[in-house]
Amino acid sequence: MGTLLEVKDLHAGYGPTDVLRGVGFAVTEGGITTILGANGAGKTTLLRAVCGLVRRRGYVHFAGEAIESRVTEDIVRLGLAHVPDGRGTFTMLSTEENLRVGAITRRDRKAVEQDMARMYGYFPRLAERRAQQAGTLSGGEQQMLAIARALMLRPKLLVLDEPSFGLAPLVVQDIFRIMRTVNREEKVSILLVEQNARLALELADTAYLLETGQVALSGAAADLRNDETVRAAYLGY
Amino acid sequence: MEAFLHQLFSGLATGGIYAALALALVMIYQSTHHINFAQGEMAMFSTYLAWTFIDAGVPYWIAFVATVGVSFVLGVIIERVVVRPVEHAPVLSVVIVFIALLVILNSVAGWIYSYTIKTFPSPFEWEAVRNPYLAPHEIGTVGVTVVVLLLLYAFFRYTSLGLAMRAAAQNPVSSRLAGIRVGWMLALGWGLAAAIGAIAGMMIAPVVYLDPNMMSGIMLYAFAAALLGGIDNPIGAVIGGFVVGVVENLAGAYVVGTELKLTVALVLIIGVLLFKPSGLFGRRYVTRV
Numbered sequence: 088m089g090t091l092l093e094v095k096d097l098h099a100g101y102g103p104t105d106v107l108r109g110v111g112f113a114v115t116e117g118g119i120t121t122i123l124g125a126n127g128a129g130k131t132t133l134l135r136a137v138c139g140l141v142r143r144r145g146y147v148h149f150a151g152e153a154i155e156s157r158v159t160e161d162i163v164r165l166g167l168a169h170v171p172d173g174r175g176t177f178t179m180l181s182t183e184e185n186l187r188v189g190a191i192t193r194r195d196r197k198a199v200e201q202d203m204a205r206m207y208g209y210f211p212r213l214a215e216r217r218a219q220q221a222g223t224l225s226g227g228e229q230q231m232l233a234i235a236r237a238l239m240l241r242p243k244l245l246v247l248d249e250p251s252f253g254l255a256p257l258v259v260q261d262i263f264r265i266m267r268t269v270n271r272e273e274k275v276s277i278l279l280v281e282q283n284a285r286l287a288l289e290l291a292d293t294a295y296l297l298e299t300g301q302v303a304l305s306g307a308a309a310d311l312r313n314d315e316t317v318r319a320a321y322l323g324y
Numbered sequence: 325m326e327a328f329l330h331q332l333f334s335g336l337a338t339g340g341i342y343a344a345l346a347l348a349l350v351m352i353y354q355s356t357h358h359i360n361f362a363q364g365e366m367a368m369f370s371t372y373l374a375w376t377f378i379d380a381g382v383p384y385w386i387a388f389v390a391t392v393g394v395s396f397v398l399g400v401i402i403e404r405v406v407v408r409p410v411e412h413a414p415v416l417s418v419v420i421v422f423i424a425l426l427v428i429l430n431s432v433a434g435w436i437y438s439y440t441i442k443t444f445p446s447p448f449e450w451e452a453v454r455n456p457y458l459a460p461h462e463i464g465t466v467g468v469t470v471v472v473l474l475l476l477y478a479f480f481r482y483t484s485l486g487l488a489m490r491a492a493a494q495n496p497v498s499s500r501l502a503g504i505r506v507g508w509m510l511a512l513g514w515g516l517a518a519a520i521g522a523i524a525g526m527m528i529a530p531v532v533y534l535d536p537n538m539m540s541g542i543m544l545y546a547f548a549a550a551l552l553g554g555i556d557n558p559i560g561a562v563i564g565g566f567v568v569g570v571v572e573n574l575a576g577a578y579v580v581g582t583e584l585k586l587t588v589a590l591v592l593i594i595g596v597l598l599f600k601p602s603g604l605f606g607r608r609y610v611t612r613v
């Protein structure tokens with residue numbers, strides 16, 4: 088299996104200070120990689136650096152192209168969809184318009200309509216709220232909308248920043264089930280940052296542990312699940 | 325009664341112009357959170373362009389279309405060259421840039437065309453529709469503004485580009501993450517605002533005549549309209565425009581007299597800012613955390 092996203096010696100940050108200091112990781116084609124770490128470790132910064140939302144320097148290759156000096160809009164057009172921290176809802180647009188924005192770079196109109204129907208199939212709650220202003224949706228619905236909006240790009244890689252944050256357990260289960268489906272059936276690779284380490288390690292094949300801007304530990308997700316330090320610090324047993 | 329209806333209808337005609345200009349202000353405000361103080365002078369300059377075309381013998385409607393097109397391009401260029409560099413500057417710097425733009429456009433127009441007042445033709449000289457309530461030019465103005473407003477509505481509501489522009493104005497980061505080129509959307513917004521201004525200028529010029537200061541009073545009403553409707557609400561701004569037009573005309577005819585009409589705009593502006601800063605249709609932000 089090839090490598091879809093490869094990152095080496097990545098430095099990134101805000102203003103003059105670097106938050107990331109030489110991070111490396113990879114996502115295989117069709118794979119699911121998760122990045123774990125405490126609050127403030129630099130996970131969000133890492134995802135932003137990959138898609139060019141913050142100042143960065145290093146080696147970032149996606150789908151065979153060097154993207155470390157590309158602008159966000161171009162990276163997205165290569166097939167990288169980012170579900171940002173805080174969901175990034177277009178609050179004044181309707182649910183349906185939010186989905187259309189997700190597909191705005193696509194020209195295959197028919198397929199867009201089909202994908203729209205597919206998203207409503209994945210998330211029936213969104214279908215009920217089709218015409219509703221997206222800012223009035225509940226937190227869980229907005230998270231579903233953010234994921235659906237990202238999938239409307241028909242991405243090669245789906246990047247998610249703490250999709251379970253602040254959601255009820257049942258909604259979280261739903262969202263993880265759909266991530267698995269999308270990965271298996273549509274061959275979308277996934278890069279997942281998660282606070283719920285147990286769920287993330289169950290879903291992922293590869294995992295990285297980020298500590299103060301550096302990779303402290305990495306390996307197969309199954310191995311990390313059994314690692315003493317990970318257990319003690321992130322799994323709580 | 326006839327006189328009253330006449331005042332009411334002609335209030336709607338000028339109201340359409342205020343509505344268009346207020347809408348242009350709102351469009352820029354929504355994407356930049358700044359009020360474009362140079363909007364009126366941009367419209368004035370466009371009207372001089374139209375006058376140049378017409379003076380050179382170009383038929384009115386061809387001159388009209390050419391002016392709208394050239395104004396659109398100039399609006400895009402102004403965004404790219406003048407506004408973009410101060411994108412992240414403090415509010416006061418941006419205001420100064422807008423005022424500078426206003427003064428420069430005003431002086432350049434005066435320098436090229438002189439400050440002597442010129443007449444500007446109306447394309448609506450239909451004798452057939454003469455009636456006691458509305459002059460033909462007023463009917464034409466209402467028609468043109470209504471068409472412009474409907475076209476804009478359809479553009480923003482039903483086209484992919486319109487959706488991209490709305491998205492970019494609302495949430496630039498999420499828009500970039502959807503692949504939208506936000507910078508270009510802002511520039512297009514300026515182009516549209518300039519084009520709307522051009523149409524408003526060409527419609528009002530036969531009434532107020534053409535001179536470099538022709539828009540100062542009108543912009544005051546447009547600001548009042550935008551504030552009244554809620555500076556971030558396009559539909560509110562349009563309604564505000566028609567309301568201000570009617571109130572201005574009726575107050576001018578029956579209350580304060582034409583000399584003091586401009587005070588109506590000032591009173592409206594101050595009243596809205598004091599008592600309902602978000603405007604009549606101002607947005608109540610409905611967002612759940």
Ligand SMILES: Nc1ncnc2c1ncn2[C@@H]1O[C@H](COP(=O)(O)OP(=O)(O)O)[C@@H](O)[C@H]1O
Pocket residue numbers: 101106124125126127128129130131132133
């Ligand atoms: N917009 C910002 N400006 C300056 N510093 C920031 C910004 N966002 C995050 N940081 C800093 O970067 C570090 C990493 O933050 P972040 O990437 O959000 O961590 P995580 O997502 O792992 O919780 C923190 O020390 C945080 O204070």
Ligand SMILES: [Mg+2]
Pocket residue numbers: 130131132172249
């Ligand atoms: Mg984070």
